[in-house]
Amino acid sequence: MRLADGRTVPDLRLDAAAVARCRELADRITAPVIGFVERHTTVSIERAVLRLFGFHGAGSRGVPFVNLIVDELHARGLVGRGAAWWLGWAMRQGARDPLQVAERIAALPRDPPPLPAEEDEALRAEMRREARAAAAELRARVERRDALKAELGAGPLPHKYLIVASGNIHDDVEQGRAAAQAGADVIAVIRSTAQSLLDYVPHGATTEGYGGTYATQENFRIMREALDAESRKLGRYVHLTNYSSGLCMSEIAIAAAWERLDMLLNDAMYGILFRDINMKRTLCDQHFSRRICAFAGILINTGEDNYITTADADEAAHTVVASHFVNESFAHRAGLPDALIGLGHSFEIDPAREDTVARELAQALLVRTLFPDAPIKYMPPTKHKQGDIFFSHAYDTMADVVSWLTGQHIQLLGMMTEAMHNPFLMDRYVALKTADYVYRAWRSLGGELQLRPGGAVERRAAETLGKALGLLEEVADEGLFQAIGKARFGDVARAEDGGKGLEGVVPRDDDYFNPFLEILEGAA
Template sequence: MSTPKVLELDRAGIRRARSHAARLGKPVVAMATSHTTVSVERATLRLAGLSGADHERVPWVNHLVDAVRDQVGIEHGVTTPVWDALRRDEAPDLLTLAQKASAGAVTFQIPEQKGEATRARRAAMAAVRPGIRRIDRQRAARDKQIARLGDPKQRPWIYLIVATGDIYEDIPQAQAAAREGADIIAVIRSTGQSLLDYVPEGATREGFAGTYATQENFRLMRAALDEVGKELGRYIRLVNYASGLCMPEIATLAGLERLDMMLNDSMYGILFRDINPIRTFVDQRFSRQIHARAGIIINTGEDNYLTTADAVDAAHTVTVSQLMNEYFGKEAGLEDWQLGLGHAFEINPDLPDSFRMELAHALLARHLFPNAPLKWMPPTKHMTGDIFKGYLLDGFFNLAGAMTGQSILLVGMMTEAVVTPFLSDRDLALQNVRYVLNSAGGLVEDFHPPRDGFIQTRARHVLGEAIALMDEMSTRPPTRGWSPLLEAIADGTFGHMKRPADQGKGLEGVARKADDYDNPATTLLEEGK
C-alpha cells in the first residue's frame, strides 16, 4: 500500500516538534544510561545462557542477581562479581553458581586488584557474546525465510490476537487464523504478568485472559507459525509483549527465539501499570537496543491513552507520545522500519463528523512518520455489546485504514465488549477486513481531502496543539527537580494518569551505576560487535 501525501502541514512546526522531542528526551536518556536495574542484569545473564528455575518456579537468574545485590549491590553490574566468583572456583559453571547462591553458599565480591577485575570482565564478555550471536543468527534466519517464502502482497498487514491462556490451544487457533488471512499473530500476555518481577519458566497452560510470555512458549509458537508459513507460502510474523517489570528479559528471549514484533512502549507501563518511571525508561532503552539488534519491529501503545482520555480532546497527546517514542527508539538504534507507532479509532461514533476526524488523525500520523510501519488499532472504548453496530464500526475502521495507508491493522472484533473472541468471531472479522481491502484498498491513491477542508484543518489543529504542549513541557519550571518529561508524566499529561518518578512498582530494583560499572551485553549492543 502506498503512503498518501495529501496533507499540507507546517514543515517548520514539524521540525520544532522533533526538536522538542529531542530536548525532552535527552535528560531521560542520560538518566537511563546512568542507571541499571535488576531486569537489565538478569537479561545479561540470560544472554550468557543461564536459564531454568527452582522447584517453586523462581528463575535461577533471579536467585543469582538477588544474591549479588544483597552482598555487593548491582551498581557495579552483576557480571564482574559473578565471573570473579567462577574464577575463584565458587562453582564449576553458571547454573551451579546460581543454585549455590540461592542457598547462601557463595561469597561475592568486587575484585580489588585491577588485573582480577579485568580477567573477570573478559570472561563475562566471552560468556555473553554467544547470546548476542544467536540473536544475530535468528535475524538472518528471518531474512532467509522471508526471501524464500515472501511477505504478504498487500498492505496493511493483518494483525490478529490469540489468547486462550494455554499455549497448546493458542497454536491451532494461530494456525487457523493464518490460513484465513492473518499475516501477524499476537499472543496476548496473561493479565498481570507485567507486574511479575520474574519470567515464568517453560510451556504454560494456566494463563488468565492471555498466555504467559515464556521462552518455551515463544519457541513453540514460532515453530508452529514457521510450519503453517511453509504451507501457505508466506512468512507469518509473531508478536508478544516486552513491557512491565521484565521488559529487558522478555525482549532478550524474543530475540533468542525469533519473534518479529514486540509491544514496547516507553510510557505504557508507567501510566497503566504504575511501574516506576525511572525503572521503565532504564529497562526500555536496553530492551530497544535488543530489538534493534534482533530486527524486531516495536509496537507502541498510544491507543491506550484514548481509553482513559477523550479521543478528540487528547488527540495531540498521542502525537506527542509518537514523537517521543520515535526519539527514544532511534536513540536506542531502531530504524524507521522498526517503529510501529500506535494510534487508534476511538472517537465516540455518535459525535458529528467522527469518521472525518478519524481520517484526519490517521493521516496526520501517516504524514509525520512516512517510513514507519504504523499500527492502527480498532475501536474498543465505544463498543457496546451491540455486535451489529460493532461489526459496522469495525468496517469503518478498516475503511479508514485503507484510505490513509496504514501499515499494520489490528483486526477488530464485533464481540469486543461481550466475550473473548471465538474462532468464528475471528473468521467474521477477517472477512470484514478482506472485503474492505479488496474493494477499497486502492482508495489511498484517490483520497485527497481539500486543501482547507475539514480534514486538513483538523490535522493542522492537532499538530498545533501537540507543538504547543511540547513547548509548554519544555519550558515549564521544574517543581520537583525532575526532567521536564518526568514532570509532565507526574502531572497527568498523558492519559490523565499521574505517575511521580519517586513512586511506583519496581523502584527498589533500580541502582545508579558506579564508576566501574560493566555490562558486556550493553557494550556489545552499543558497539555493534
C-alpha cells in the same frame, strides 16, 4: 503521497517548521532521561544480561536462576558493578553451572575485597569473549528467521493482525494456525492479565492464564515453531508478536529475540500510566530492551492508542501525536531505525458525534504523514463498543476503511464480540473477510482522492499538530518525569518516586561492567 510499498494516500499539507520544532523538542525531552538511564541499571537489565549468557532455566521450585543470582547481588548492594562481572568472578571460583554461580554469590560477604588490577582486567576480557560468542549465536538465530521470511515472503500491507488469548499455549497454537489459514499475517499472543507486575519471568510452557497466556520463553518457542510450520504450508510468512513491557521488559525482549519473534509491544509509558510501574525503572528497562530489539531486528509497537481509552479521543488526539514524537526520539537513541518503530494509534472517537470519520481520517493521515517510514499500527475501536454485535461490526469496518485510505502498515482487526468474550474462530474469520473486502473495494481510491485546501480534514490535522507542539513545549520546559506527574498523557498522573519497582533501580558503579551493552551500542 506515495508510500514505499507502492500505495498512494492523499497529500496532507503541514507546517514543516512546526514538524521540525516538534522533533527538536522531543530530543530535548528525551536527552535528560537518557542521561539518567546511562547512570543507572536495574535488576531486570542485569537478569537480562545473565539470560544473554545462556541462563534460561529455573531452580527446583521454579524460581528462575537469574532471579536467584541477581536477588543475592541486590541484597548485598553489589548490582551496581554489573551481573556480568560477578558471573566472571563466580566462574573464577570454580562455578560451572547456574546453581553453582548462585551458591558462590550467596556466599559473598557484604563488602567483598577487590580483585588485583591484572586479574580484574583478565576477568573482563574473558567475559567480553563470552559475550561476543553469545551475541553471534543470537544473531544466527535472527538470521534464520529473516531467511524464512525472505524465502516465503509476507502478505501485502496492511498486515492483518489478530489476537489469540486462550490462556493455554497449546490452544493458542491451534487458534493461531486457524487465523493464519483464514488470512491473518500477524498472530499476537496476548499476555496473561497483570503479568507485567511480576518481577520474574515464569518458566516453561503454561496452560492456565486469565485474559491471556503467560509470556515465557518456552511459550514463545512453541508458537514460533508452529507458525513456521504453518508458514511453509501456506507459502507465506506469518509474523508473531507478544509483549515486552512491565517489570521484566528487558528479559522478555531477550527471550523474544532468542525465539525469533517479529514484533513486540514495547512502551514504557503504558506501564507507567496503566500499570503504575515506576517511571525511572521502566524507562531504564525500555532503553535496554529497545537496544535488544534493534540488534535482533524486532519491530516494536508503542502504546499511544491506550491514552484515548482513558482520555477523550477527540480532545486528547494531540497527546497521542506528542507522545509519538517522544517515542520516536527514544527509539532512535536506542538504535532503532524508522522501519522498526511501530507507532500506535486507534479509531476511538465517540460514534455518537458527527463527522467522526473525517476527524479520524485527519488523525490517521497526520500520523502517517509525520512518520512516513514508520510501520504504524492502527487499532480498531474498543472504548465505545456495545453488546450490539451488528453495530460493532459496522464500527470495525469503518476503522478498516480509514486504515486503508491512510496507508497504515499493521491493522489490528476488530472483533464484533469485543469485551464480551474471547473471540470465536468465526468472529476472526468474519473480521478477516471484511478487511479483505474493504482492501479490494477501496484499492485505488487513496490515489484518486484529494483533500480540499482548508477543509475539515486539513484544519483538524493542523489543529492537532499545533496542540501537540504546545504540549511538547510544556514537557520540554518541565521535564518528562514532571509532565507525567501532572497527567499530561492519558489523563493519568504518576509520581516520580512512586509506583512499583523503584527499589530495583540501582546507580551504576564507576567500574560498572556490561559487555552486552558495549556490543549493542557498537551495533547501533
